[in-house]
Amino acid sequence: MEKKTARLTILIDPEKKKALETLCQQQDLTPSQVVRQLIRDYLQKHGVEYTTQTTLSRPKGGTN
Incomplete structure (x- = not known):
């Protein structure tokens, strides 16, 4: 789990913002939880690793 946070400002259409909320x-x-999950999913999809990545968010693979 992340220990520190950084601000990310995005511009979004007001109607999309209202629908998301x-x-x-x-x-x-x-909305912040959803955006954080979208970012984690996007990074995972593209195979990007980062230091606060947990084993739960890593792609499943290998043998069981």
Whole structure:
């Protein structure tokens, strides 16, 4: 789990922001949680490793 945070400012269409906030509220999530998960998924998809990466977020592979 990350210990420090850094600010990332994004510009988004107001209607998309409103729709995201509504959906997040229905799912009991914050928009920040959703964006952080999207970033983790994107990094994983492209095979990017980083120091705060947990074993739960790494791609599954190998033998069981």
